[in-house]
Amino acid sequence: MPRYVALLGSINVGGNRLSMAELREAFEREGIEGVETVVASGNVLFEHEERPSEGLAEMLEWIVSDRFGFRSMVVVLSADELREVIAANPFADGDEAKVHVLFLDGDLDAAQFRVLVEDHKGRGPERLAMGARALYIDFAAGVAASRLTGPFLERRLGRRGTARNIRSLARILAKLG
Template sequence: MARYLALLGSINVGGNRLSMADLRDALEREEFEGVETVVASGNVLFDHEDRPAEGLAEKIAWIVADRFDIRSAVVVLDRAALAAAIAENPFSGVGEDKFVHTHFLTCQPTEAQFAALMADHAGRGGEKLASGTRALHIDFGDGVAGSKLTGAFMDKRLGCSGTARNMRSLRRILAKMEGADGA
């Protein structure tokens, strides 16, 4: 069994209310083991037979849509991929952890799509952006609340959906994963 992290987008925001206990129960019924949620915002640790992350993400997205009628972007990472995403973020350790995010994507946008996002974002706000591996790294500077750099704005230009987490949350989740597998 391998340990994974599923990041679900749009959970417990915008009317998509979902009890983490109900989510855990639904996943356990579908052969996910050791299911544990971290905060009530769609962060799920679980054990599963070793499989490609994309297949697991599709399975979880189907379960959430089927059981709860919620369409959610789902990204699945193993411990190494999560650690790599944290290390890859050029703003990590530079900006405040609560304002530095990684927007995990369901696909890898092209360089042209990243360039279009950068061009369309120019003049909209003070956020700093950097492309990554199936991710967009963002330093929101003074905060996320007033930003015009929304998920919908990014998803439209990048050609795929995603879900963001700040560095503080990602480090907390990584520590839980490392504690679980002894790494």
């Protein structure tokens, strides 16, 4: 059976506290096999019959909502898809802990990206680049020091997202096989 990673947003932030053990158990109760969490912040490896990633994401979003009572955006990727995301990183010269991929719940519109870039001018040293259903961000001075926040990004892009740094994505890919 194919192996996937689910990247869940809104886990352990804003009151949505959830242990990885609870998350694993919820997935297993729904018949999902080979469930394993990685990096303890909403990264779940699992096996499932081959199916489009979007359909799997919807199923996992429903499980989280049904079992835990909050809405979580879920991105599902195969090993090949994750490998492509990492390879497409335009900031390979940056620190892997500071370069993030913001996975989006839909396609990134070029006009919205231009608005984001314009609105961000003068706010900080971050570098931004468009990806396929993703935004690459080099938080050169670190995430904690950045004024480029989730709400700022979501308002300008009109999309929800969940971010992971390149170092974490590489660790996930290694475990995904």
